Amino acid sequence: MEKPGQPALIYIDLHLIHEVTSPQAFEAMRNEGRKVRVPARTFATLDHNIPTVDRDRPIADPDSKLQVEMMKKNCRDFGLELFDLASPDQGIVHVIGPELGLTQPGMTIVCGDSHTATHGAMGALAFGIGTSEVEHVLATQCLWQAKPKTFEIKVNGKLAQGVSAKDMILAIIGRIGTDGATGCAVEYRGSAVAALSMEERMTVCNMSIEAGARAGMVAADQKTIDYLRGRKFVPKGADFEKAAARWLEFKTDDGAKFDRELVLEAKDIAPQVTWGTNPGMVIEVTGKIPDPAAMTNDTARKSAAAALEYMALKPGTRIEDIRIDRVFIGSCTNSRISDLANAANIIKGRKVANSVQAMVVPGSQHVKEEAEKMGLDKIFLEAGFEWRESGCSMCLGMNPDILKPGERCASTSNRNFEGRQGKGGRTHLVGPEMAAAAAIAGHFVDIRNWGNH
Amino acid sequence: MKAFTNFTGLVAPLDRANVDTDQIIPKQFLKAVVRSGLGRGLFFDWRFTPEGKDNPSFVLNQPAYKGAEILVARVNFGSGSSREHAVWALQDFGFRAVIAPSFADIFFSNCGKNGLLTIILKPAEVDMIFDAIAKRPGYKLSVDLAGQKVSDDEGWSAHFEIAPHAKRVFLEGLDDVALTLEHAAAIDAYERAHPVPYPRA
Numbered sequence: 147m148e149k150p151g152q153p154a155l156i157y158i159d160l161h162l163i164h165e166v167t168s169p170q171a172f173e174a175m176r177n178e179g180r181k182v183r184v185p186a187r188t189f190a191t192l193d194h195n196i197p198t199v200d201r202d203r204p205i206a207d208p209d210s211k212l213q214v215e216m217m218k219k220n221c222r223d224f225g226l227e228l229f230d231l232a233s234p235d236q237g238i239v240h241v242i243g244p245e246l247g248l249t250q251p252g253m254t255i256v257c258g259d260s261h262t263a264t265h266g267a268m269g270a271l272a273f274g275i276g277t278s279e280v281e282h283v284l285a286t287q288c289l290w291q292a293k294p295k296t297f298e299i300k301v302n303g304k305l306a307q308g309v310s311a312k313d314m315i316l317a318i319i320g321r322i323g324t325d326g327a328t329g330c331a332v333e334y335r336g337s338a339v340a341a342l343s344m345e346e347r348m349t350v351c352n353m354s355i356e357a358g359a360r361a362g363m364v365a366a367d368q369k370t371i372d373y374l375r376g377r378k379f380v381p382k383g384a385d386f387e388k389a390a391a392r393w394l395e396f397k398t399d400d401g402a403k404f405d406r407e408l409v410l411e412a413k414d415i416a417p418q419v420t421w422g423t424n425p426g427m428v429i430e431v432t433g434k435i436p437d438p439a440a441m442t443n444d445t446a447r448k449s450a451a452a453a454l455e456y457m458a459l460k461p462g463t464r465i466e467d468i469r470i471d472r473v474f475i476g477s478c479t480n481s482r483i484s485d486l487a488n489a490a491n492i493i494k495g496r497k498v499a500n501s502v503q504a505m506v507v508p509g510s511q512h513v514k515e516e517a518e519k520m521g522l523d524k525i526f527l528e529a530g531f532e533w534r535e536s537g538c539s540m541c542l543g544m545n546p547d548i549l550k551p552g553e554r555c556a557s558t559s560n561r562n563f564e565g566r567q568g569k570g571g572r573t574h575l576v577g578p579e580m581a582a583a584a585a586i587a588g589h590f591v592d593i594r595n596w597g598n599h
Numbered sequence: 600m601k602a603f604t605n606f607t608g609l610v611a612p613l614d615r616a617n618v619d620t621d622q623i624i625p626k627q628f629l630k631a632v633v634r635s636g637l638g639r640g641l642f643f644d645w646r647f648t649p650e651g652k653d654n655p656s657f658v659l660n661q662p663a664y665k666g667a668e669i670l671v672a673r674v675n676f677g678s679g680s681s682r683e684h685a686v687w688a689l690q691d692f693g694f695r696a697v698i699a700p701s702f703a704d705i706f707f708s709n710c711g712k713n714g715l716l717t718i719i720l721k722p723a724e725v726d727m728i729f730d731a732i733a734k735r736p737g738y739k740l741s742v743d744l745a746g747q748k749v750s751d752d753e754g755w756s757a758h759f760e761i762a763p764h765a766k767r768v769f770l771e772g773l774d775d776v777a778l779t780l781e782h783a784a785a786i787d788a789y790e791r792a793h794p795v796p797y798p799r800a
Contacts, residue, residue: 278712
């Protein structure tokens with residue numbers, strides 16, 4: 147229902163929750179004596195603060211342990227399905243939603259996590275909410291929402307060899323800035339987007355929030371249907387084909403007018419590396435650290451200068467000359483099976499540089515299992531990577547996986563904010579192949595030339 | 600939620616753009632299971648040195664801004680993570696309003712659920728406030744929500760926009776869930792037509 151100038155009350159088809167942003171919502175539910183309205187539409191996982199080693203042992207950190215125990219109790223008390231650490235379905239919330247077929251085209255999906263737009267890759271309207279809204283959805287299965295502006299981001303043509311979906315989204319954020327899509331729902335379109343696999347589309351949609359957009363989506367097509375067929379929570383048999391036919395109808399009308407538009411040519415996108423303290427501070431791997439003094443905008447100049455001070459980088463330094471200490475391959479952006487396979491392909495038969503500590507954290511237990519079937523774990527381990535259990539891990543460093551002060555990390559995650567991966571840590575965001583190559587070389591390298599290394 | 604009342608408060612200047620919620624409250628404070636007491640984590644990495652001492656150069660550690668109730672910052676305040684802890688931390692520290700030229704969506708929405716007023720002013724008006732703070736120690740602003748106006752005691756004022764629904768929620772301190780449950784019949788009808796799409800385990 148919507149009245150002019152008023153937010154509309156929209157029904158939420160799927161609500162995903164995790165241990166960090168839900169305890170206060172359940173506390174409020176208890177205080178008010180409320181029940182979860184539709185328990186069958188809420189699914190819970192443990193991902194943000196869990197350890198990625200020694201899963202069979204109790205969690206060492208008492209605060210993390212308490213949050214995990216509370217999640218279990220809350221799910222038990224309110225009748226919700228939880229994929230806990232013993233579940234084969236456990237994983238990062240934005241990895242398991244699509245993987246289990248919970249995420250379906252045309253759905254409205256929310257989660258107390260800003261990277262919820264990931265699910266938009268399946269043609270769903272998915273966005274992150276705060277804890278008060280988590281409570282609201284638990285109690286009512288609805289949310290008050292103002293209609294967002296529409297933003298078409300079209301990428302034409304074909305990505306060059308060695309250029310990934312991560313590079314595509316980083317290039318977009320670099321172009322429009324971290325608030326370039328505030329207030330907007332983005333639809334990613336164009337031949338380069340259509341050519342992406344489902345997992346690559348998830349990488350692109352995942353980082354919509356880093357441009358300020360709460361929602362980002364790609365219309366469902368035959369790839370979406372093929373991806374979903376046979377997954378745990380999708381309809382079976384004839385019901386699936388019926389659902390699939392309906393899903394394919396969820397697309398933007400021909401000739402529709404968007405509030406805003408941006409067009410990029412895929413051939414112009416090179417591998418990207420962030421140099422600063424937000425994802426919009428990004429440059430091509432062949433580039434140099436920009437000089438704040440050359441920036442005409444006062445705010446941009448001050449922000450860049452502060453970022454370079456934090457990152458301990460000097461203007462004019464070649465990106466490829468930046469040496470790294472750590473490599474993190476994981477996160478809801480880049481921890482799916484194709485991400486791991488692509489990274490493994492780069493490092494096969496090589497060794498991690500002596501000065502580098504590198505780790506791989508699969509996005510889910512299913513990803514881990516599949517990777518092990520493919521022998522990817524052996525490739526990583528033989529190269530000197532650590533091979534971990536699934537979770538958010540060093541993307542936000544709520545568990546023991548953190549950078550030490552001053553350490554510099556090539557990370558496949560989504561945020562290079564100050565202290566994000568550990569107080570004083572310095573994060574450079576890259577795609578999985580670029581991270582893998584940096585682990586071997588000990589510094590950033592242009593993945594397009596990797597064959598020559 | 601408590602109803603918002605007009606007030607006059609000391610203004611603290613945070614002269615940074617794109618202040619993200621990881622800065623407003625770092626991850627270690629997200630292990631809390633209650634809303635209260637998070638003020639101790641506010642801007643933790645900026646407020647404290649690695650040794651855990653007050654960082655004297657950080658604005659909120661300066662005696663001039665002790666007791667500030669209004670924070671003024673640059674564009675895209677509250678970007679990044681959806682953590683509502685950022686709002687709870689600002690409130691627990693004593694802030695009742697934040698002024699900036701723009702806010703990130705989720706943070707803005709979270710503020711609205713907790714009664715922390717987010718006031719969007721034009722960049723030139725925000726510049727004016729930063730200038731006034733620099734020139735006039737103890738600079739205060741009065742916030743008039745019904746009148747959608749901020750003003751100082753020398754006659755400067757600026758108008759701000761707020762959606763009618765949000766304004767009502769602030770002024771009356773409405774509970775969103777209770778408001779929504781007024782539409783229970785419509786939700787029931789919708790649910791009858793749209794069954795849960797997942798097969799039972």
